[in-house]
Amino acid sequence: MTPTESPPKSTGTRDRVIQALLFVAVGISLVITLWGMDLGRLWAALKVADWRWLAVAVLANVASQVTRAVGWNAMFTEFRIRFPLLVRIEFAVQAAAAVTPEGVGEFVRIGYLLREGVARSVTVTLMMVRKFFSSLGLVPFLVFIWWPGSDVPGWAVAVAWVYAAVLAVMCVLIVRVARTPSAPAREGRLRKIVFDARTALGPVRRPRVFAEVGAAAVVTRALDFLAAVTIAKALGLRLPVAVLVLVLLSIEVSNILPTLPGQLGTFEAAVLGATAGVLGPAEGLAFALVLHAQQVLPQIPLGTIAMADNSILRNRSKRDAS
Secondary structure (H helix, E strand, O other): OOOOOOOOHHHHHHHHHHHHHHHHHHHHHHHHHHOOOOHHHHHHHHHOOOHHHHHHHHHHHHHHHHHHHHHHHHHOOOOOOOHHHHHHHHHHHHHHHHHOOOOHHHHHHHHHHHHOOOOHHHHHHHHHHHHHHHHHOOHHHHHHHHOOOOOOOHHHHHHHHHHHHHHHHHHHHHHHHOOOOOOOOOOOHHHHHHHHHHHHHHHHHOHHHHHHHHHHHHHHHHHHHHHHHHHHHHOOOOOOHHHHHHHHHHHHHHOOOOOOHHHOOHHHHHHHHHHEOOEOHHHHHHHHHHHHHHHHOOHHHHHHHHHHOHHHHOOHHHHHHO
């Protein structure tokens, strides 16, 4: 079976049923949370937002797209791709992800990098590695959840430990698999894909590359944390550092669920769950809505501009010829 073949109908039906059930679960949880909520109190919580702090959060969001591009740049040791182009691709991908179903944004990345001579299998492999490092970048902040006296629920402490343990196992697997393989003895599309994927992982084993990608991920997460802090200040909410980290962790965990465009629904449910017991329903929803808007709304116009830039559509040969 080749990778281009469609999955069996039974598998496709099962996946659609699972997705539908997850959407229903998210919808029910939101209805339960919003039932009987004082909308006047919600509006009052939103109305006091200080635009100066919101501006800082938006700038942190924009800067985080650049640091993500830094991580991609560190992994491309075998390809000469200009850094400004990687930044534009990152904005384009995030814009596509904000307005389309889950996963479509990464198809945009594959298409753009394919024009730069990067094979699909290489891009897909690096996407998974980059996602791993993105999750790994959150681990240093978990110390605030584990710290004695953080006053976060026991389930949150347990989730943080499981999260760190899973990433530790993945780290070992990546380092063991990421070895420069010998060329396949026999020809075949699947063997070629596996060879390209393992070759793409090779540079990750280099200490310098590993450190650069990891540092970029930590800085990205620091910017996400800064955005959460400034939004809490903009709304006049006093949230402990541990709760803000728990918000980021909950959003990260919710990413594994099928979502509507821009994580609509699951994002709000994750934030409400993390702030339950600290904020009232109205204040928690206000924080979730503004935090979500800060992540999504700036990306759409900036990404649209990036996609409209003709230089992003040029292939490598034309650019080298010039």
